[in-house]
Amino acid sequence: MSTEQKKDSTKLRWGILGAARVNERLLPAIIEAPNSELVAIASRRAGAAKATLDKYAPCHGEVACYDDLIALIQDKNVQAIYCPMANEEHAEWALKAINAGKHVLIEKPMALKVEDIQAIEAAAIKNNVKVMEGFMYRFHPQHARVKEIVESGLIGDVLSARASYSFLMRQARMYRINRNMANGGGAMWDIGPYAIHSLRWCFAKGGAPAEPISAIAHAKLNEAGADIVTSGVLDFGPDAEGRARLGHFDISFERSRKSEYEIIGTKGWVKCHAAWVFQNDVPVISWALEDGKYAEERFAPSNHFVLEIQHFSECVLNDTPTYLTFGDAKNNCKAMEMVIKAIKQ
Numbered sequence: 001m002s003t004e005q006k007k008d009s010t011k012l013r014w015g016i017l018g019a020a021r022v023n024e025r026l027l028p029a030i031i032e033a034p035n036s037e038l039v040a041i042a043s044r045r046a047g048a049a050k051a052t053l054d055k056y057a058p059c060h061g062e063v064a065c066y067d068d069l070i071a072l073i074q075d076k077n078v079q080a081i082y083c084p085m086a087n088e089e090h091a092e093w094a095l096k097a098i099n100a101g102k103h104v105l106i107e108k109p110m111a112l113k114v115e116d117i118q119a120i121e122a123a124a125i126k127n128n129v130k131v132m133e134g135f136m137y138r139f140h141p142q143h144a145r146v147k148e149i150v151e152s153g154l155i156g157d158v159l160s161a162r163a164s165y166s167f168l169m170r171q172a173r174m175y176r177i178n179r180n181m182a183n184g185g186g187a188m189w190d191i192g193p194y195a196i197h198s199l200r201w202c203f204a205k206g207g208a209p210a211e212p213i214s215a216i217a218h219a220k221l222n223e224a225g226a227d228i229v230t231s232g233v234l235d236f237g238p239d240a241e242g243r244a245r246l247g248h249f250d251i252s253f254e255r256s257r258k259s260e261y262e263i264i265g266t267k268g269w270v271k272c273h274a275a276w277v278f279q280n281d282v283p284v285i286s287w288a289l290e291d292g293k294y295a296e297e298r299f300a301p302s303n304h305f306v307l308e309i310q311h312f313s314e315c316v317l318n319d320t321p322t323y324l325t326f327g328d329a330k331n332n333c334k335a336m337e338m339v340i341k342a343i344k345q
């Protein structure tokens, strides 16, 4: 029997491109997902790939560690690549991986320009590979429940939504975001994609996200041109009865951790309290109605990173469409560009 025949066809073989901090969550998730296997990790910094593997998966078996990103892309054992590189590097490295025939899960934001996402899409079609933007939060069951509540008509017609995402960025971690927004720096490109993605989804109907027609925004920039705080409003246009539909967002690196969104309708509201679901967060949603009825719904623990990896592996192994599409990635990028353009500097 050849080596190829001995490989487990029920598991997608993953490689990780870059020894990024977020591997703290994704690397164990790839190992934990039942239909996935971690087979390689690479970094441009000597020894960083091995150090990352040792840190997040000590004693893990046969994983190739490369000090060279191209070596991982060319590794024939690797079928899918997780790309957690710096935001401005996503498009370049995703294209290299796709053109080598690899399926790619690209961290959010997929790219900084809609044209780059179009190029990634064209390459994915040409090479017949799956590509998805890594919005892990959407794989947590709490969001499907929020949507179920909205679509049941319980809170009436959706006219307003608020999304608030923040955490205190430590000085030692500032290198990640400390460059001009045009080059992928700042809070808007780091946590802004979640806020915009959630708002587009809050107004979604029948599964298709809604798209804003205009935006206003205000930001505080640092000396490098990176936004540290941004707040604004997306206008989703009037509903059939001419009522305004506005989405408010605020993101910050100066405040305590928050990752919540709230949907307000004509009869009540529903709120997701912790979209990031960090270690000590209890996944809970709440809703209230005009007549005073109030409820909280708690969810059993589930790891959205594992669910995201499991989903992507399933799509590759069964050749089924990914839950998050290129259309969604392009529209999120368009809305991001709209907000950044609107920022009064």
Ligand SMILES: NC(=O)c1ccc[n+]([C@@H]2O[C@H](COP(=O)([O-])OP(=O)(O)OC[C@H]3O[C@@H](n4cnc5c(N)ncnc54)[C@H](OP(=O)(O)O)[C@@H]3O)[C@@H](O)[C@H]2O)c1
Pocket: 017, 018, 019, 020, 021, 022, 023, 025, 042, 043, 044, 045, 048, 084, 085, 086, 087, 107, 108, 109, 134, 136, 176, 189, 190
């Ligand atoms: N889904 C989520 O929950 C989540 C959370 C955080 C971030 N993200 C996204 O994930 C991506 C990576 O974010 P991150 O915060 O993990 O980035 P990061 O730690 O700054 O790593 C980004 C890249 O920079 C290089 N790097 C890492 N540490 C470095 C260091 N000390 N000095 C120099 N270079 C270093 C790595 O490439 P080499 O190893 O090749 O040098 C790595 O691929 C971003 O797109 C971000 O938006 C997602």
